[in-house]
Ligand SMILES: C[S@@+](CC[C@H](N)C(=O)[O-])C[C@H]1O[C@@H](n2cnc3c(N)ncnc32)[C@H](O)[C@@H]1O
């Protein structure tokens with residue numbers, strides 16, 4: 639069976655957000671999203687209008703079009719082994735004993751438009767523990783090891799369970815109370831970046847103080863100037 643994957647970029651960095659922030663990871667950023675075209679002229683009318691990411695095309699560092707799951711998984715393993723791979727495998731970190739033993743975060747764009755069982759199998763065969771960052775409009779396929787859902791106010795929430803729920807805050811039509819009883823291990827508010835990021839951060843701090851179930855997720859990679 640043939641499949642093809644469009645990847646904007648693929649790079650090694652530290653997870654900057656949420657429960658696993660600070661952890662070395664290969665970021666596999668798929669091209670394309672179902673809630674915004676990625677074109678600035680379409681932003682105002684998009685279902686998701688605050689996106690901080692360029693996910694159009696395949697021209698970023700480590701990006702490209704990959705004809706098979708095996709080719710893409712091998713590419714990601716090479717990205718891991720150039721940097722963090724020096725110490726791998728690392729079973730103590732929860733990675734499988736065989737293969738590269740790396741940690742890989744599928745993001746985008748919306749990664750669930752492309753992440754399929756063939757690719758999950760190929761990434762596991764390379765020894766990766768697989769995380770996903772998703773807007774929650776599509777069900778996460780079986781085999782993903784860490785699920786982070788970031789709901790968007792005007793989009794249906796299909797994936798209602800996972801490891802962490804990371805709500806960009808504030809969104810007028812998506813108060814945290816809408817999500818607090820869903821089946822997640824961690825609940826984070828992430829201040830919406832943009833011209834009013836200072837006000838959004840203050841509001842998120844105030845909400846977390848008043849509702850201790852929620853914790854603050856800062857985009858730490860932006861604070862220290864890494865990708
Ligand atoms: C670019 S998205 C890609 C993955 C997926 N489409 C999603 O929305 O979860 C990665 C993460 O960045 C968050 N994000 C996007 N724009 C943001 C902004 N302006 N401020 C804070 N977080 C933002 C998303 O909510 C998501 O948690």
Ligand SMILES: Nc1nc2[nH]cc(C(=O)O)c2c(=O)[nH]1
Pocket residue numbers: 651652653654655665691745746771859864865
């Ligand atoms: N360092 C870093 N951490 C991240 N966590 C989630 C990100 C994303 O864009 O999905 C992201 C990102 O773009 N960079």
Ligand code: SF4
Pocket residue numbers: 671672673674686687688689690691693746747748773790
């Ligand atoms: S759903 Fe995710 S990738 Fe798509 S526009 Fe929103 S934040 Fe960006």
Ligand SMILES: [Mg+2]
Pocket residue numbers: 691
């Ligand atoms: Mg990002």
